[in-house]
Amino acid sequence: xxSGVLIRRMINTDYEGLVCLWKKFAGNTMTGADSPEGFREFxxxxxxxxxxxxxNDRVAGSVMAGHDSRRGYIYHLAVDESLQGKGxxxxxxxAAESALRNxxxxxxxxxIYSDNTAIKFYEKTGWHxxxxxxxxxxxxxxxxxxxxxxxx
Ligand SMILES: CC(C)(COP(=O)(O)OP(=O)(O)OC[C@H]1O[C@@H](n2cnc3c(N)ncnc32)[C@H](O)[C@@H]1OP(=O)(O)O)[C@@H](O)C(=O)NCCC(=O)NCCS
Numbered sequence: 757x758x759s760g761v762l763i764r765r766m767i768n769t770d771y772e773g774l775v776c777l778w779k780k781f782a783g784n785t786m787t788g789a790d791s792p793e794g795f796r797e798f799x800x801x802x803x804x805x806x807x808x809x810x811x812n813d814r815v816a817g818s819v820m821a822g823h824d825s826r827r828g829y830i831y832h833l834a835v836d837e838s839l840q841g842k843g844x845x846x847x848x849x850x851a852a853e854s855a856l857r858n859x860x861x862x863x864x865x866x867x868i869y870s871d872n873t874a875i876k877f878y879e880k881t882g883w884h885x886x887x888x889x890x891x892x893x894x895x896x897x898x899x900x901x902x903x904x905x906x907x908x
Pocket of ligand 1 (some may be wrong): 836
């Protein structure tokens with residue numbers, strides 16, 4: 757990882773910088789869970805598993821992870837384009853995976869659009885694509901999916 761980049765726990769005041777970062781990537785869908793309240797709630801439950809990469813006091817990378825005491829889940833992995841390819845994504849995932857492992861979580865999952873080239877990144881860092889499972893979803897609040905891909 758490039759020197760001068762610090763990986764630390766995510767905190768509530770990172771929110772604005774994170775939204776700025778996430779909006780740049782079509783692969784990071786923003787949903788109702790990304791409202792300020794949703795963000796705070798997720799951090800209050802899963803703060804031990806969420807990390808940011810900071811360069812020059814600027815949030816330049818993120819990963820939000822959590823678990824339901826059975827499986828871990830990874831959300832919002834992102835690294836600013838200016839920092840990509842220098843090990844920051846790997847360092848963020850390592851931090852999240854270690855934290856989940858330390859909490860006794862044996863396996864983690866993540867959702868990724870099938871056309872996202874970040875699949876290659878995950879393969880390089882030990883993740884594998886499942887071909888024996890389909891993802892099924894149901895909207896429980898609201899009339900339609902809140903999620904939109906920010907750049908098609
Ligand atoms: C995926 C992402 C976080 C990787 O961050 P990064 O800091 O560039 O990752 P690293 O530098 O640790 O890369 C580790 C390895 O993966 C490779 N890699 C990273 N992103 C890649 C991509 N999009 N396609 C192919 N290979 C990739 C790197 O080249 C490197 O390979 P090497 O070890 O052979 O040199 C970053 O590309 C990103 O923010 N993408 C947009 C957001 C996104 O789609 N996130 C996933 C949402 S599910």
